[in-house]
Amino acid sequence: MxxxxxxxxxxxxxxxxxxxxxxxxxxxxxxLRRTNRxxxxxxxxxxxxxxxxxxxxxxxxxxxxxxxxxxxxxxxxxxxxxxxxELRLDNVIFRMGLARTRREARQIVDHKHVLVNGKQVNIPSYQVKAGDVVEIRESKKNSQRYKDILDATGGRLFPEWLDVNQEALQGTVKEVPSRxxxxxxxxxxxxxxxxxx
CATH class of the missing domain: 1.10.1050.10 (Ribosomal protein S4/S9, N-terminal domain)
Known part of the structure; x- marks a missing residue:
């Protein structure tokens, strides 16, 4: 890769x-040293x-x-x-505040921690659709990693096209985002x- x-x-x-x-x-x-070109x-x-x-x-x-x-x-x-x-799964995880960066979100998806509509998905480029429920697997929800992430991303504002429940580590894509x-x-x-x- x-x-x-x-x-x-x-x-x-x-x-x-x-x-x-x-x-x-x-x-x-x-x-950054810029030339005047x-x-x-x-x-x-x-x-x-x-x-x-x-x-x-x-x-x-x-x-x-x-x-x-x-x-x-x-x-x-x-x-x-x-x-x-914007509708890539790794980006949606980042936007929901379940990862500090998009790279970390990609790793979370790769490591099979994410469920989309109850099914495990480990493809970061997976296209999420309106109405999809994205959440962290039940067995991983109590891990220290997600407690640390929530401490770091607690004050982050969520986009209006996502409905996020950070305590339950899940969110719903309400609509396809416009530009x-x-x-x-x-x-x-x-x-x-x-x-x-």
């Missing part, structure tokens, strides 16, 4: 991204794509597949792409321009 081993704060600096979007509270004190149109498009891939932890081939799927759906391709990425409620700082139109060349 391919793993991105670039230091997170270094990658955030190079993409001009706040680490808070990844669930990381650290701040880098280093400043103006970035080309292609450079801007590429950076937006890299930003989206980095935030959601998706590699190039699956990301391109998400784009193709979004292009076939009705409506705007860019908004569809962001919705597909307006997805608070990710990515200009998806640049990604669409890049892939439609």
């Amino acid at each position: 391919a793993v991105d081993r670039v230091p997170v704060l270094k990658r955030c600096r190079s993409l001009g991204l706040d680490p808070v979007y990844l669930g990381i509270d650290k701040k880098s004190t280093r400043q 103006k970035m080309s149109e292609y450079g801007l498009q590429l950076r937006e794509k890299q930003k989206a891939k980095f935030i959601y932890g998706v590699l190039e081939k699956p990301f391109r597949n998400y784009y193709k799927k979004a292009d076939k759906m009705t409506g705007q391709t860019g908004a569809n792409l962001m919705t597909l990425l 307006e409620v997805i608070d990710v700082p990515v200009d998806e139109m640049l990604i669409v321009e890049l892939y439609s060349k």
